[in-house]
Amino acid sequence: MVRLSKKMEYALMALKHFALAEGGIVTAKEISEKHNIPYELLAKILQKLKKDKVLSSIQGTKGGYQLLKKPDEIDLFFLMHTIDGDMALTECQCSHNENGKCTLKELCTIKQPVTKMQKEIEDIFKSKTVSDFV
Template sequence: MLRISKLTDYGTVILARLAGQPDRLWTATEVAEATHIGLPTVSKLLKKLQRSGLVISTRGSHGGYQLAQPPGEITAARILDALEGPFAITECSGSHSTCGLESKCAVGHTWQKVNAAIRRALTDISLAELAGTTHGVTTTTVPLTRLLRASHD
């Protein structure tokens, strides 16, 4: 089963909260209260999101966290990369394959196409869409079947 981790899910919830008021500075405590995620987890994820460049922090008594870019410019693919590392559904579909069967495998090339289609779909989804704050953001929905056909051509 393809599934993101609980921490990635929580990280997305945190980013969605920040996206709801992108110009506001949020303390970790405020984010924890607003999302109902424990403060230690929120603090850990905010630091990770800051290191990845998705969130910026301001120190001081009036400091806090906010998105580094507008929500419409942050993609689901970028969020997953920041929280889980590069997306790959099989060993050979990642950028650094260590599969010893790759040169003799009949299915690897097809899994790579599926991985590329999923990656494109994740790139087409913005944080604004994930957060439900797409007002004023133009988005395009592309069915996964069309992406799979396009990768086959």
């Protein structure tokens, strides 16, 4: 099954919200309530986005988050890495398995064409940015 994680959906919804706020400060609570996203979960997503320099944060009362990058500078491939970690179509393609952890090893007879397909799907994700979702 090929599917965006809930986290990715939430991240996109949140980033759309930030984009529409046009640089203003927005709190996790505001986004959580407006879009019906579990607060704690959203908070962690925003923290990840901060860690990867997509957002900046302001602590304390009157605090919140702000967009650091422009919506059209945030592509979905980057976002997937930030939110979900490695994106790979099959186990043997992802980076932490390059050194022979894939149980199929040389027995796996479909690796090459899968790699090609992987590339094509990655390109789709790279070609989409948050601005496409606003």
